[in-house]
Amino acid sequence: MSGTSAALTPPAGAVAPVRHPDAPAPGELLGAHYEQCFGCGEAQPHGLRLQARAGEGISLTAEFTVQPAHQGAPGLAHGGVLATALDETLGSLNWLLRTVAVTGRLETDYVLPVPVGTVLHLEAEVTAVAGRKIYSRATGRIGGPDGPVAVRAQALFIEVKTEHFIDHGRPQEIRAAMSDPDPSRRERAFEVNP
Numbered sequence: 001m002s003g004t005s006a007a008l009t010p011p012a013g014a015v016a017p018v019r020h021p022d023a024p025a026p027g028e029l030l031g032a033h034y035e036q037c038f039g040c041g042e043a044q045p046h047g048l049r050l051q052a053r054a055g056e057g058i059s060l061t062a063e064f065t066v067q068p069a070h071q072g073a074p075g076l077a078h079g080g081v082l083a084t085a086l087d088e089t090l091g092s093l094n095w096l097l098r099t100v101a102v103t104g105r106l107e108t109d110y111v112l113p114v115p116v117g118t119v120l121h122l123e124a125e126v127t128a129v130a131g132r133k134i135y136s137r138a139t140g141r142i143g144g145p146d147g148p149v150a151v152r153a154q155a156l157f158i159e160v161k162t163e164h165f166i167d168h169g170r171p172q173e174i175r176a177a178m179s180d181p182d183p184s185r186r187e188r189a190f191e192v193n194p
């Protein structure tokens with residue numbers, strides 16, 4: 001049984017998403033947006049280390065391998081970890097729009113159990129944009145990119161200003177991220193200059 005709440009149905013005035021001219025080319029790896037990110041950070045030992053790759057239009061693919069640290073039941077991925085993988089994949093789509101946005105709503109269907117050691121093959125796309133609201137969906141397959149769907153999600157991301165992170169984040173992490181000598185990492189941890 002699955003369904004979609006009204007909040008995830010784009011309103012009548014919604015428009016098709018527009019790929020930013022500087023979006024990474026199809027096939028290009030996006031790389032981590034923040035090295036401590038639980039979803040994608042390479043310096044985050046407990047994280048998913050999800051790797052996303054730009055697709056055509058406003059779409060992308062991503063992969064992550066379920067580790068023993070990601071278990072809920074013996075030998076099986078925790079549902080919250082799978083939701084994180086979907087959230088991260090969907091959030092990464094905003095890099096193709098060059099819009100800074102946070103998850104407002106995420107609805108997840110769990111279709112098949114996902115064992116430890118499995119590679120989850122994710123694909124995601126933005127379906128519509130209405131003002132600050134970005135509508136998107138994703139699927140995660142197991143056994144290969146064309147394998148059966150194990151999880152799927154629909155989401156609503158809300159565009160925010162850079163100040164969202166400065167106002168709400170903890171000062172010590174903000175200071176550390178802002179003092180990163182690499183300007184592109186600084187930009188992607190906090191802001192996007194369209």
Ligand SMILES: CCCCCCCC/C=C\CCCCCCCC(=O)SCCNC(=O)CCNC(=O)[C@H](O)C(C)(C)COP(=O)(O)OP(=O)(O)OC[C@H]1O[C@@H](n2cnc3c(N)ncnc32)[C@H](O)[C@@H]1OP(=O)(O)O
Binds near residue numbers: 089091104132160191
């Ligand atoms: C994370 C770092 C990103 C760095 C960026 C660098 C670029 C990186 C590039 C790429 C990789 C990114 C990968 C990230 C992946 C992970 C993403 C996450 O997990 S984000 C963390 C979890 N989410 C939160 O912490 C939000 C907490 N919530 C809030 O801060 C506010 O509630 C917020 C900003 C979402 C909305 O607050 P308001 O005051 O700005 O706006 P209002 O007026 O309430 O909402 C605007 C519209 O949206 C609807 N809306 C808001 N929340 C909704 C909801 N939950 N369900 C349905 N509609 C909702 C409202 O009804 C309203 O609609 P009407 O304009 O009136 O039509």
